[in-house]
Amino acid sequence: MKVLVPVKRVIDYNVKARVKADGSGVDLANVKMSMNPFDEIAVEEAIRLKEKGTATEIVVVSIGVKQAQETLRTALAMGADRAILVVAADDVHQDIEPLAVAKILKAVVDQEQPGLVIAGKQAIDNDMNATGQMLAALLGWGQATFASKLEIEGEAAKVTREVDGGLQTIEVKLPAIVTADLRLNEPRYASLPNIMKAKKKPLEEKTAADYGVDVTPRLTVVSTREPEGRKAGIKVGSVDELVSKLKEAGVV
Amino acid sequence: MSNDPLLQPYQLKHLTLRNRIMITSHEPAYPEDGMPKDRYRAYHVERAKAGVALTMTAGSAAVSKDSPPVFNNILAYKDEVVGWMKKLTDECHEHGTAVMIQLTHLGRRTRWDKADWLPVVSPSHEREASHRSFPKKMEDWDIQRIIKDYVDAAERMKAAGLDGLELQAYGHLMDQFWSPLTNDLDNEYGGSIDNRLRFTFDILRGIRERCGESFLLGVRYTGDECLPGGFDAQDGITISQKLKDSGLVDFLNVVRGHIDTDAGLTDVIPVQGMRNAPHLEFAGQIKKATDFPTFHAAKIPDVPTARHAIAAGLVDMIGMTRAHMADPHLVRKVIEGREDDIRPCVGANYCLDRIYQGGLAFCLHNAATGREETMPHTIPVASEKRRVTIVGAGPAGLEAARVAAERGHEVTVFEAADEPGGQIRLTALQERRREMISIISWRMAMCEKHGVKFNFNTFADVDDVLATNPDEVIIATGGLPHTEVLSEGDDLVCSAWDILSGDVKPGQNVLIFDDAGDHAALQAADIISATGAKVEIVTPDRSFSPEVMAMNLVPYMRNLQGRDTTFTVTWRLRSVKRDGNQLRATLGSDYGDMTKDRVIDQVVVNHGTRPLDELYFDLKPLSKNLGEVDYTALIAGDKQQVQHNEDGQFRLFRIGDAVAARNTHAAIYDALRLVKDL
Numbered sequence: 001m002k003v004l005v006p007v008k009r010v011i012d013y014n015v016k017a018r019v020k021a022d023g024s025g026v027d028l029a030n031v032k033m034s035m036n037p038f039d040e041i042a043v044e045e046a047i048r049l050k051e052k053g054t055a056t057e058i059v060v061v062s063i064g065v066k067q068a069q070e071t072l073r074t075a076l077a078m079g080a081d082r083a084i085l086v087v088a089a090d091d092v093h094q095d096i097e098p099l100a101v102a103k104i105l106k107a108v109v110d111q112e113q114p115g116l117v118i119a120g121k122q123a124i125d126n127d128m129n130a131t132g133q134m135l136a137a138l139l140g141w142g143q144a145t146f147a148s149k150l151e152i153e154g155e156a157a158k159v160t161r162e163v164d165g166g167l168q169t170i171e172v173k174l175p176a177i178v179t180a181d182l183r184l185n186e187p188r189y190a191s192l193p194n195i196m197k198a199k200k201k202p203l204e205e206k207t208a209a210d211y212g213v214d215v216t217p218r219l220t221v222v223s224t225r226e227p228e229g230r231k232a233g234i235k236v237g238s239v240d241e242l243v244s245k246l247k248e249a250g251v252v
Numbered sequence: 253m254s255n256d257p258l259l260q261p262y263q264l265k266h267l268t269l270r271n272r273i274m275i276t277s278h279e280p281a282y283p284e285d286g287m288p289k290d291r292y293r294a295y296h297v298e299r300a301k302a303g304v305a306l307t308m309t310a311g312s313a314a315v316s317k318d319s320p321p322v323f324n325n326i327l328a329y330k331d332e333v334v335g336w337m338k339k340l341t342d343e344c345h346e347h348g349t350a351v352m353i354q355l356t357h358l359g360r361r362t363r364w365d366k367a368d369w370l371p372v373v374s375p376s377h378e379r380e381a382s383h384r385s386f387p388k389k390m391e392d393w394d395i396q397r398i399i400k401d402y403v404d405a406a407e408r409m410k411a412a413g414l415d416g417l418e419l420q421a422y423g424h425l426m427d428q429f430w431s432p433l434t435n436d437l438d439n440e441y442g443g444s445i446d447n448r449l450r451f452t453f454d455i456l457r458g459i460r461e462r463c464g465e466s467f468l469l470g471v472r473y474t475g476d477e478c479l480p481g482g483f484d485a486q487d488g489i490t491i492s493q494k495l496k497d498s499g500l501v502d503f504l505n506v507v508r509g510h511i512d513t514d515a516g517l518t519d520v521i522p523v524q525g526m527r528n529a530p531h532l533e534f535a536g537q538i539k540k541a542t543d544f545p546t547f548h549a550a551k552i553p554d555v556p557t558a559r560h561a562i563a564a565g566l567v568d569m570i571g572m573t574r575a576h577m578a579d580p581h582l583v584r585k586v587i588e589g590r591e592d593d594i595r596p597c598v599g600a601n602y603c604l605d606r607i608y609q610g611g612l613a614f615c616l617h618n619a620a621t622g623r624e625e626t627m628p629h630t631i632p633v634a635s636e637k638r639r640v641t642i643v644g645a646g647p648a649g650l651e652a653a654r655v656a657a658e659r660g661h662e663v664t665v666f667e668a669a670d671e672p673g674g675q676i677r678l679t680a681l682q683e684r685r686r687e688m689i690s691i692i693s694w695r696m697a698m699c700e701k702h703g704v705k706f707n708f709n710t711f712a713d714v715d716d717v718l719a720t721n722p723d724e725v726i727i728a729t730g731g732l733p734h735t736e737v738l739s740e741g742d743d744l745v746c747s748a749w750d751i752l753s754g755d756v757k758p759g760q761n762v763l764i765f766d767d768a769g770d771h772a773a774l775q776a777a778d779i780i781s782a783t784g785a786k787v788e789i790v791t792p793d794r795s796f797s798p799e800v801m802a803m804n805l806v807p808y809m810r811n812l813q814g815r816d817t818t819f820t821v822t823w824r825l826r827s828v829k830r831d832g833n834q835l836r837a838t839l840g841s842d843y844g845d846m847t848k849d850r851v852i853d854q855v856v857v858n859h860g861t862r863p864l865d866e867l868y869f870d871l872k873p874l875s876k877n878l879g880e881v882d883y884t885a886l887i888a889g890d891k892q893q894v895q896h897n898e899d900g901q902f903r904l905f906r907i908g909d910a911v912a913a914r915n916t917h918a919a920i921y922d923a924l925r926l927v928k929d930l
């Protein structure tokens with residue numbers, strides 16, 4: 001079974017994001033970019049399926065700026081077999097919206113015919129949480145979102161999902177879309193020898209036009225603001241003072 | 253005036269210490285001919301300038317000829333020490349730092365085959381494991397002779413203008429008298445606790461009489477030997493009380509434990525992966541019981557913990573000794589509110605382990621420490637701004653980037669991986685070595701401050717480098733494990749890195765062939781044995797893991813010995829063949845033709861790295877200097893002037909393991925030494 005994993009290049013989770021002066025978004029110039037952490041989990045899960053003998057080939061796809069090939073190389077270094085880069089933007093600040101991504105992915109799936117797509121549950125930059133679901137709708141496939149456990153049993157995938165109040169286990173017929181939640185696994189470290197091997201793995205470059213998809217944004221960003229800074233605290237001298245301050249603040 | 257508890261002055265009798273941070277006594281093994289000369293002085297003055305309140309110089313300075321130094325200590329029994337100590341003291345005083353010294357007689361904790369070949373003495377015949385001498389049991393004239401030596405040495409320090417001194421009493425002669433384990437004298441110096449303390453009080457009294465009330469006196473002692481049959485915490489309190497009640501001392505400097513074995517020493521002075529501040533509460537108990545000035549140090553590497561120690565009133569002065577080796581300007585940064593800029597001590601203990609191997613104490617990741625005369629702790633800004641391109645973000649590349657950026661250059665870094673760190677990142681994957689990552693994160697923070705441009709996930713080629721239009725190119729690409737050392741079966745083995753990175757899953761019955769002798773083999777053994785697997789480490793060396801050194805070995809042994817790991821020395825892995833679903837390893841010997849076989853299911857080879865130097869050789873013909881480094885200029889701290897290629901657009905240098913497999917300190921020293929003059 002072939003497994004397809006879409007991966008997104010996003011601002012590194014360690015970076016303290018700064019909003020651009022004009023409020024149009026987060027400043028990404030000269031900022032460390034990495035693979036979306038949930039996508040890393042998705043790649044790891046695919047590799048584990050391959051190690052178990054369930055998956056035969058892992059194809060990773062990224063849609064965005066040309067620099068996303070770095071993200072694909074990381075996935076290849078982790079253990080993916082081949083990569084497809086769909087160049088859909090020139091400006092690092094242009095975010096391709098979930099619907100356009102899902103449409104391109106549908107076209108890739110039509111070509112590649114994977115038995116399973118594992119995606120991250122959401123990208124940490126825009127937190128849309130929509131691509132996997134939209135892709136399932138476009139393909140007419142079953143979907144199992146927020147997976148914390150995945151087992152392939154014959155023609156079906158048994159998926160444990162993290163839902164409010166606990167865990168839910170469902171079964172979806174393959175082919176299907178699974179989206180990865182945080183506890184699905186701990187992604188491996190891409191070692192230097194594997195980074196070197198990954199240099200030789202195939203990376204095919206396409207454009208959005210190759211798939212006939214219009215990536216013009218449909219959403220307009222009205223404003224972007226940084227969270228308010230924490231205000232300095234005060235020291236209280238006694239429990240009584242603490243209680244009266246809390247009352248003053250209207251929290252008790 | 254700051255209200256930081258650490259920055260409050262402390263009144264010790266007549267002496268005002270300007271804050272609560274001290275450097276405890278630690279012999280960095282810098283003396284020349286047993287004297288604290290220019291290198292030694294520069295080391296202390298650098299720290300005095302930055303505001304440390306008190307520096308306890310030396311470390312085990314020898315009072316007698318039959319206490320020959322084990323790690324190049326100061327010879328306090330020579331009169332010429334006065335001039336050198338005076339120079340050091342005067343200069344530190346000029347910068348407002350109080351100066352004291354630690355004096356000692358090592359007793360059995362040394363060797364007879366050194367200096368004057370005198371027999372080693374102790375109050376019993378008990379041998380110390382670490383130094384292996386069988387001591388002479390002291391006679392009455394030995395005791396009187398050594399008491400006089402202590403007093404004479406103290407007088408020399410008073411003459412040199414020091415503010416005071418402390419006597420060492422943990423593992424050395426003084427507490428060899430105290431401990432029932434090492435004192436079986438049947439005269440007035442053995443037996444009861446008062447008899448066992450008599451030697452100490454005779455010395456203290458002698459020093460007081462000779463040096464007067466204005467010369468401060470203290471004892472640095474263990475308050476609990478933590479050994480069956482030794483003196484315990486209760487006895488420690490009694491001893492502390494007696495020291496105070498004698499009226500002969502002005503401060504107590506408390507440690508806990510015993511140092512007669514590597515493991516014991518490592519519990520007294522913990523290394524990375526071990527608990528921080530393990531003995532702080534204990535020191536606090538002694539202060540509470542005695543209500544007397546109390547000093548303490550033992551793995552308090554961070555300012556918040558030091559601040560807690562003072563704020564909570566646990567001790568009066570807090571030692572941050574290795575922390576000051578890593579960052580001599582620690583106190584200045586606290587004063588200026590720049591705590592985040594402090595270069596952190598990562599507990600690698602390279603400093604301390606090296607002195608026992610006869611070397612100078614160097615900081616694993618501050619190559620200027622101990623080299624103050626030639627290497628800068630504050631990087632001077634260059635007169636001309638240049639474009640510097642660095643390939644590789646391991647310790648060498650990041651140090652080069654930091655130094656170049658601090659010099660004001662425009663710096664671009666390429667890194668193949670998605671994160672910085674190189675081999676440090678690999679080693680720090682293991683919980684016990686996690687502190688190592690601060691070597692990288694501190695440099696990343698400094699680089700960010702100075703606007704270094706990073707390109708991760710980029711396996712840079714010639715075009716990438718040329719596109720940055722560089723004036724200087726530094727190749728710091730490190731190396732890859734080299735495992736092809738067998739006559740047959742190279743394809744059947746994996747590297748220690750494969751185990752550390754998780755690329756290869758541990759087997760169940762594993763042979764590790766280690767002839768690099770560094771951390772990687774032991775880390776691999778630790779990871780593999782933790783799964784319940786059986787591990788045998790085989791090395792052609794006479795002893796295993798020589799590069800790991802004594803104290804660093806301790807945490808490994810604590811894990812490995814509990815897990816049935818075996819060590820086989822003086823055998824060399826020759827070949828590996830398949831044997832059914834197992835492997836058959838053949839071991840040979842450098843001593844003759846003997847061989848023996850092992851049937852196992854996994855073979856790990858640790859044989860260092862080979863440079864990843866492709867990019868360097870691709871760039872070499874395009875460079876002005878054809879990669880050549882003028883070593884004479886490099887060592888002298890002069891500018892590099894080599895010019896071979898008229899058409900070259902940039903100069904090319906190679907540092908760290910990209911040149912040849914060495915260690916983190918070598919990588920960082922390579923970078924600092926080269927880039928400070930670029």
Ligand SMILES: Cc1cc2nc3c(=O)[nH]c(=O)nc-3n(C[C@H](O)[C@H](O)[C@H](O)COP(=O)(O)O)c2cc1C
Binds near residue numbers: 553603604607
């Ligand atoms: C290179 C080195 C040499 C040392 N030598 C001595 C010594 O001679 N006498 C002594 O009492 N302590 C010695 N120490 C121990 C230090 O005084 C201190 O107790 C120890 O480093 C723990 O404090 P820290 O964690 O702040 O470094 C030495 C430490 C180092 C790093």
